Each structure stands twice: as structure tokens, then as C-alpha cells.
Amino acid sequence: MSNSSNMVKVAVVGGEGIGPEVTAQSRRVLDWFVARRGVPAVMRDAQYGLIPYLATGKVLPDETAEAMDEADAILWGATGGPETKEVPPAARKAGSLLSLRRKYDLYANLRPIVANPALADSAPLKPEVLDGVDFVIIRELTSGIYFGEPRGIVTLPDGQRRGFNTEQYNTNQIRRVARAAFELARTRKNKVCSVDKANVLETSVLWREEVIALHKEEFSDVELTHLYVDNVAMQIVREPRQFDVMVMGNIFGDILSDCAAMASGSLGMLPSASLGPIDRFGRRKALYEPVHGSAPDIAGKGIANPLGSILSVAMMLRLTLNRPEDADLLERAVQSALASGARTADIAEPGAKKLSTAEMGDAVLGALDKVAGRAREHA
Known part of the structure; x- marks a missing residue:
């Protein structure tokens, strides 16, 4: 990578399953902007998954780790799939996405949910429900039950087996992700909905108390509401337009952001x-990726939707x-491609x-040329 201090370093890691296919298209888009x-970006491609494991014994080889360590931003594809059984669990865990989140302290995960009018006919929810939907889920990403200790599976004296995980949060972990939500809300519609299960879980009681305290101390100008996670699951499919910025713990965010995908038309978007x-x-380290997984059932077929990666x-x-x-330009180009029937x-x-994956990439690049040309005409 270039050592020029004004260049932003981007590590491009396609990963597994459909990851390399969709990332190839978002890489083309990034190249267009350069x-x-x-x-001012310089890209470095790096491998992850079964292929480097077979060559090096690591799913995340040293060269890829170096590229990611040096990078300001990581453009990530996907991880997982049937090939995981060919990699020992210890090797898989050592290079897992969870370990990368912890290594780089990527504590705030932002997932924008925008309903595209062009996709109204193919969306699973009614057009009148999707009209005007535009909100962001902020998920705490490096704590909670996915990282809590103790955890494990043990055999009890009577022969039964017991599995256990630990859900825990502290003040700092809650406040820094809540601060990210309040700050983002100030640039949008100035509303934050904090999601918890404070009627049952002590961690959620603490979560709510800390969010309320931070709101009172620093963000009283932002409208703050609280909802239980089960109610939110219903509200996202009943009236998603009511939300602006939502903030929640790790496991709640994992589940609800996939549920919210139905308010955008497709997980692939x-x-x-x-x-x-x-x-x-x-500066802050950042990892950008589509929300979808590795989709092993369609990997290699060239039919995956690259728009989630492109919008990343x-x-x-x-x-x-x-x-x-430039971000607005790309989002308008994606909208234009969809409006034209891509x-x-x-x-x-x-x-x-x-369209194939590559053809959708072509459609977005063609739309970029047109949208950029119109912008120059009106400049």
C-alpha cells in the first residue's frame, strides 16, 4: 500500500461463499470513484477462508492480517459455509469475524434500513407499510452474550449436558454505543429508540438506566424512547416508518437487523x-460489509445481489x-439502476x-456515469 499520509488505505477481503463475487463488484465501484x-483511496486485496487455510494453515493468513492492520477501512465480503467443516474449529475461531471485531474494537455496527420504492412489487411487506421507511439500527458489537464469560458445555453428575453463556454489559460499553446513536440522530430526525428487555434482564435494566443518564447529561435535545425487544420485532413489520435511530445490544441487534431487512425489500440490499x-x-478503524451471509447455496453461480456490498x-x-x-452520488446511481428495472x-x-452479479455491477457503473454527468451539467 502507498505510504502517502493523505491516502486512505482500504483492505479488500472477499472472504467465502458469495463474498468474493459481490465484493468484486463493489471493488469496481470504488475503483470508479478513485x-x-x-x-484518495488505495486498495490492497487479501484472501480469507478455506483457500488460504489449505496453503498456510490459517483462515486469516499473516499477509491478510497485515493488510487489515494497516488499513483505515476494510471492505469485507462474507464468512462461513459448507467449507467450514474442512477447517478445524480452533483455526476457524482464531480468524473469525467475532475475533476481528474484538481485535479492532469495532463496537458500533450501523445498519441503514431504507425502503426503495422501485422494489415495492417484490418486497414482502405491503407498499403502504414501506412508504417513507428510513431508519438506522446501531448494534453494540463487541460485548454482550457473544463475548461474555463464562461460557461452555458441561456434563452434569446425572449425565445430562448443560450449555451456558453469559450476558453482561458495563457502563462504558453501553454509553459509548448510545453516544454514537445520539450523535447520529442529531444529523437525522433527532429521535433515538433504545431497545432492551428491562422487564426481565438485569443487563437491560442497567442498559436503560445508563442510556437515560447519558441522555439527561449530554443529549436532552434528542427525543428518546424505550421499547422492549419483542415489541420492536412487531413494530418493525407493522409500522417501520416510526423509527429514526435505534440502539440495542449485540444479540438483539443481530436478530432485529435481519428482521428489518424485510422493510428494505431484501437482505441482499x-x-x-x-x-x-x-x-x-x-481517525477510526472501520469494517464495511453487506448484511447478508455467505449464501453457499448460490456461491459460484454469479447470481448474488451485489448491492449490499456496493452500498457499503x-x-x-x-x-x-x-x-x-460522492456517497449521495452512489446511492442515487443505485436508485437509478433499480428504477430502470435492474x-x-x-x-x-x-x-x-x-441480471447476474456482474451485470448488476455494470448497471450501477452505467448509472454512475449518467448521474455524474447530470451533476456536472447542473454544477
């Missing part, structure tokens, strides 16, 4: 950003590269032409 808009703390130079590049443009106008199989209406 070449056509002068975006959703981008995400996982953000670390801001350092003394004003828009988040990178906005949050790491500080290029909001569809992969997962978002296609019955009888509609289905």
Missing part, C-alpha cells in the same frame, strides 16, 4: 459499517473518506429479467 472522482473508537488523529462502499465514502457528495434474482418481480 479514477473518476479523485477519491443491506449495507453495514462497523466502527471503532476515534484515535488521537481523528457508499457508507465508506461517507464515514471514512468524508466524501458525503434486478438480480432475489429482488426480481415474477417474469422480470434477472
Whole structure:
């Protein structure tokens, strides 16, 4: 990678399953912005998963770890799939996405949920429910039950087996992700909904108390509400437009963000950003990835939807590269491509032409040329 201090370093890690296919298209889009808009980014490609494991004994080989350590931003594809059985559990765990989140302290996961009018006919929810939907889920990503100790499976004296995990949060873990939610809300509709299960769980009692205290101390100008997680699951499919910014713990965010995908039309449409703390130079480590998984059933077929990965590049443009106008340009290009009828199989209406992964990339790049040309004409 370039050592130039004004260049943003991006590690491109396609990963497994459909990850390399969709990431290849978002890489093309990022290359377009570098070449056509002068975006100051330099990319370094790196491997992850079964292929490097067979060569090096590590799913996350040293070269990839170095590329990610050096990077300001990581463009990530996907992890997991049938090939995981060919990798010993210890090797898989050592290079897991959870371990990367902890290593880089990527504590705040942002998942924007925007209903696209062009996809109304293929969305699972009614158009009137989706009208005007535009909210962001902020999920705490490095604590909670996925990281808590003790954990394990033991055999009891009577021969039964018992599995156990530990859900825990402390003040700092709660407050820093809540602060991210309040700060984001100030740039949007100024509303935060904090999600918990305070009627049952002590961790949620603490969560609610700390969010309320932080709100009173620093963010009293932001409207704050609280909902139980089970109610939120219902509200997301009943009236999703009521939400602006939602903040929640790790396991709740994992489940509800996939539920919220139905308010955008398809899981394949959703981008995400996982953000670390801001350092003394004003920079923060960030990992950008589509919300979908590795989808091993369609891997290698060239039919996966790359828009979640492409829209993750828009988040990178906005949050790491500080290029909001370029982020808006890319989002308009995706909207334009969809409005012109570009569809992969997962978002296609019955009888509609289905584009391949690469063809959807072509459609977005073509739309970028048109949208950028119109922007120049009106400049």
C-alpha cells in the first residue's frame, strides 16, 4: 500500500461463499470513484477462508492480517459455509469475524434500513407499510452474550449436558454505543429508540438506566424512547416508518437487523459499517460489509445481489473518506439502476429479467456515469 499520509488505505477481503463475487463488484465501484472522482483511496486485496487455510494453515493468513492492520477501512465480503467443516474449529475461531471485531474494537455496527420504492412489487411487506421507511439500527458489537464469560458445555453428575453463556454489559460499553446513536440522530430526525428487555434482564435494566443518564447529561435535545425487544420485532413489520435511530445490544441487534431487512425489500440490499473508537488523529478503524451471509447455496453461480456490498462502499465514502457528495452520488446511481428495472434474482418481480452479479455491477457503473454527468451539467 502507498505510504502517502493523505491516502486512505482500504483492505479488500472477499472472504467465502458469495463474498468474493459481490465484493468484486463493489471493488469496481470504488475503483470508479478513485479514477473518476479523485477519491484518495488505495486498495490492497487479501484472501480469507478455506483457500488460504489449505496453503498456510490459517483462515486469516499473516499477509491478510497485515493488510487489515494497516488499513483505515476494510471492505469485507462474507464468512462461513459448507467449507467450514474442512477447517478445524480452533483455526476457524482464531480468524473469525467475532475475533476481528474484538481485535479492532469495532463496537458500533450501523445498519441503514431504507425502503426503495422501485422494489415495492417484490418486497414482502405491503407498499403502504414501506412508504417513507428510513431508519438506522446501531448494534453494540463487541460485548454482550457473544463475548461474555463464562461460557461452555458441561456434563452434569446425572449425565445430562448443560450449555451456558453469559450476558453482561458495563457502563462504558453501553454509553459509548448510545453516544454514537445520539450523535447520529442529531444529523437525522433527532429521535433515538433504545431497545432492551428491562422487564426481565438485569443487563437491560442497567442498559436503560445508563442510556437515560447519558441522555439527561449530554443529549436532552434528542427525543428518546424505550421499547422492549419483542415489541420492536412487531413494530418493525407493522409500522417501520416510526423509527429514526435505534440502539440495542449485540444479540438483539443481530436478530432485529435481519428482521428489518424485510422493510428494505431484501437482505441482499443491506449495507453495514462497523466502527471503532476515534484515535488521537481523528481517525477510526472501520469494517464495511453487506448484511447478508455467505449464501453457499448460490456461491459460484454469479447470481448474488451485489448491492449490499456496493452500498457499503457508499457508507465508506461517507464515514471514512468524508466524501458525503460522492456517497449521495452512489446511492442515487443505485436508485437509478433499480428504477430502470435492474434486478438480480432475489429482488426480481415474477417474469422480470434477472441480471447476474456482474451485470448488476455494470448497471450501477452505467448509472454512475449518467448521474455524474447530470451533476456536472447542473454544477
